[in-house]
Amino acid sequence: MKKIGCLLTLLLLASFALDSNAQVRPRRVGSANQQPPSAPSKDKKAGEEVGEDDVVRINTTLVTIPVSVMDRDGKYIPDLRKEDFRIYENGVEQEIAYFATVEKPFTVALVLDTSRSTRFRMEEIQEAAIAFVDQLRPDDRVMVVSFDESVRVLCEPTSDRRTLREAIMRARTGGGTRLYDAVDFVLNHRFDKIQGRKAIVLFTDGVDTMSRQASYESTLRDAEEADALIYPIQYDTYEDVSGWPFPRRRPSIILGWPFPIPAPWPDPGGAGTGTSRAEYERGTRYLTELAQRTGARKYNADTTRSLDQAFALIAEELRRQYSLGYYPKNPPHEGERRRIAVRVNRPNTVVRARDSYIYTSANDTQQTDNQQPGKPELKRRFIVNAKPTPAP
Structure with missing residues (x-):
């Protein structure tokens, strides 16, 4: 009996030891002397x-x-x-x-002036815009924006040439000209969300008549601070709005009636009419400064021998x-x-x-x-x- 009692005592002692080890082991793993590795801090500022x-x-x-x-x-x-x-x-x-x-690839906004002063140049502008699209590589992206009395996004940035051509051909002539608002819109409400190299190719005569959100000075300042190049393609529409064969007023010869027929735009010389020589000279200065302040170039659509070649050079310069x-x-x-x-x-x-x-x-x-x-x-x-x- 004594042997059996000793044996039971030994078994009880062994069981107690096992239970004690089981309780102590987890505490050793989480002890203060063995800290778990810390996760990388997300609060550090990264360049x-x-x-x-x-x-x-x-x-x-x-x-x-x-x-x-x-x-x-x-x-x-x-x-x-x-x-x-x-x-x-x-x-x-x-x-x-x-x-x-x-x-590397680039993103370009083709910005088309569809105001009434460009109505006789609309087909040229559309052909020129499509010529630029033809310079694209697969990773380049283009968006299409038009402006007259409103600013419209005809196509968000894409590399699909068919989509871009269809968007360009949807542009239709409107009334007044919100040139400054269009430049402001692209720089501050589209390009601010786009990474990488960016540029604006701006097809216009440079004359603004009714911008409400931006001005000559504010858009030049924004261009100066922006990370985008601006390439104006200037069209001279002065004769279309103020000279022959579309003068401000001309006598009607229909049925011999001598009454004057008013032109479809305001009289020249008024504030913001877009028909005076001074406004066109101001427009030329504006487009020149846009190009200079962003490190780009201005092209004259009427004197540049080949716009296709100019667009190829612009694309290469961007890329x-x-x-x-x-x-x-x-x-x-x-x-x-x-x-x-x-x-x-x-x-x-x-x-x-x-x-x-x-x-x-x-x-x-x-x-x-x-x-x-x-x-x-x-x-x-x-x-x-x-x-x-x-x-x-």
Whole structure:
């Protein structure tokens, strides 16, 4: 009996030990001396990757700027090296810290003036817009916007050429002209939601008669701050609205009745009528400044020998660029304007780049998972005054 009692005692002691281990083991796993690995913090501010678009950005002192280099015929020069470039800020040469060749798709807004002043040029404008669509590659996207007394989106950005042609052909002539409102709409209500390289190809005579949301000055300021190029294609419609064969008033010869027939637009010389020579000169200045401030070019549809060739050059210029970056020797201060000059050590070249910036703080953006290593990360954005840099 004593042996049986000892055996039972041993069994009880073993069972107690097992239960004790089972209670202690979980506490060891979660003890204060063994903390679980912490998850990556989502509160850390991440820099924004250098986009290969037409944006000038900054990370403390790193400035990046897109540059187009062409020959005298407007063709892109593809074989330049870092050593071929010189960058000057406020007249002081800077050391190039970042260099890359960039070729990527773009998004373009074809903005068509369908006001009454272009009624006799509407077919030309539509043909020209379709000619630009024919320059597309599969990854390029185009949207179509028309404006007269209203601003209309005829087609959202797409690469479908058939859809784009149908949208262009749906454009119909209307009444007054809201040119400034149309430019404002594309820059501030469409392009602000689109990433990558962007441009506006603007088919118009440049005259505005009834914009309500924007003005000459406000749209130039927006263009100066935007990351989009603006290529105006100007049509001279002055004779169509004020001269022969459509003068302001002319006598009727129907049945010999001598009463005058009023023209289908207001008398010239009035405020905002869109029929005076002064308004057309103002329109030319406006389109010229739009192109200059964004680093693009203005074309005259009546004197350009081949718009098809011009559109091919625009598409190539948008698609293929160089990206240069440097650290200013004197870091900029808030609100300070700095001048930039880009030169290329090669004869007979034309350099197009933004030529100044105003430093201003901007909110940091979240870093994306598909950032490519080796490119600078930027945390601030420049507001830039973009003008083409003259050829050396």
